[in-house]
Every structure is written in structure tokens, then in C-alpha cells.
Amino acid sequence: MSNNNRTADFRRKSLALAVVLALCGAAELNAAATTAGANPFATVAHTTQLRQGDTVIGALPMSQPMHVVVALKLRNKEALDAFIANNAKNQSGGKSAQLMTSDQFLATHAPTRAQAQAVASYLTSMGFSNVSIAPNRMLVSADGTAATARNAFMPSFAQIKARDGRIAFANNDDVRISASLAD
Numbered sequence: 001m002s003n004n005n006r007t008a009d010f011r012r013k014s015l016a017l018a019v020v021l022a023l024c025g026a027a028e029l030n031a032a033a034t035t036a037g038a039n040p041f042a043t044v045a046h047t048t049q050l051r052q053g054d055t056v057i058g059a060l061p062m063s064q065p066m067h068v069v070v071a072l073k074l075r076n077k078e079a080l081d082a083f084i085a086n087n088a089k090n091q092s093g094g095k096s097a098q099l100m101t102s103d104q105f106l107a108t109h110a111p112t113r114a115q116a117q118a119v120a121s122y123l124t125s126m127g128f129s130n131v132s133i134a135p136n137r138m139l140v141s142a143d144g145t146a147a148t149a150r151n152a153f154m155p156s157f158a159q160i161k162a163r164d165g166r167i168a169f170a171n172n173d174d175v176r177i178s179a180s181l182a183d
Contacts, residue, residue: 066145
């Protein structure tokens with residue numbers, strides 16, 4: 001296999017679905033999913049919008065390998081934003097920045113172990129393999145196929161020829177998750 005073919009194969013296999021990156025990290029979850037007695041699913045990303053010059057060349061084969069990376073939401077985001085803003089203000093006033101240790105970030109702002117494990121367990125239960133939680137618990141990655149991703153996140157996929165000639169894929173439907181994972 002040539003280097004170009006390996007690169008293209010790697011890109012196809014490792015192209016993390018941007019829509020899946022939004023899983024548990026979307027700022028605007030479907031509001032209806034969070035109300036009492038509501039839809040048990042939350043929309044975390046919308047149908048991929050193609051760029052000018054991109055063309056759909058057909059349905060993505062369900063056997064297409066996919067590497068997904070799920071980004072989890074920060075906890076206490078407002079407090080982290082305030083910490084950053086305060087540091088920026090202090091530095092512009094000639095004062096020293098406050099430092100936050102990794103342990104402080106993990107304890108206060110990173111997703112909890114339980115949140116990261118819930119996502120990892122969900123991916124495993126849906127048939128993904130090589131499920132891995134990043135040390136900072138911000139990302140959960142896994143390997144599967146288009147069929148696995150379809151079952152887990154409910155979109156259909158199209159194969160796309162990008163304007164630069166690459167063959168890629170995109171979701172044709174909104175990406176949804178169980179409302180229980182939305183946090």
C-alpha cells in the first residue's frame with residue numbers, strides 16, 4: 001500500500017465524526033429532551049452541511065470503519081470562565097496570573113469519573129471496541145463501523161467527494177443520544 005493510500009485510509013478510518021465530538025458536549029441540547037415526560041433522546045449535532053464543491057456520491061457502506069471521539073462537557077464552566085477572565089484582567093493590570101493545577105482542574109472542572117464511565121459503558125454496550133477514556137476524562141474514544149455509529153447515535157451516513165478530491169463521509173441526519181447521557 002502506497003503512502004498516499006495509507007494516508008487516505010488513515011484519514012477515512014480516523015476521521016472522528018464532528019457530530020459525535022459534540023456528544024455530551026453540545027451547548028444546546030434539544031430542550032424538549034430535558035423536560036419532564038419529554039423525548040428520551042437529545043439532539044447533540046445537526047445534519048452535516050456540505051461545503052461548496054463537495055458532492056454526495058452515495059450511501060456510506062455500513063462496514064466502513066469509524067473512529068469516534070466523544071467530548072464531554074466541562075463542569076462548573078462559569079467558574080472556569082470567571083477564573084480565566086480574572087487572570088486576563090490581572091495580567092493586563094501587570095499582576096501575576098493565578099495557576100490552576102491539573103488536580104484542581106480534574107476535581108472542579110473535568111467531567112467526573114462516573115460521567116466518563118457512563119459514556120464508555122454506553123459505547124461498549126452499542127458494540128464499539130477499543131473504548132478509551134482520556135486521563136483528563138474530557139474525551140472518550142472508540143472504534144466501530146458506520147453500522148455501530150448508526151445504532152448508537154441514529155444518523156444515516158453519506159459518502160462524500162470533497163472539493164479537494166478526498167473521499168469522506170458525513171451524517172445525513174441529526175445525531176441523537178439518550179437524554180440520560182446529555183449531562
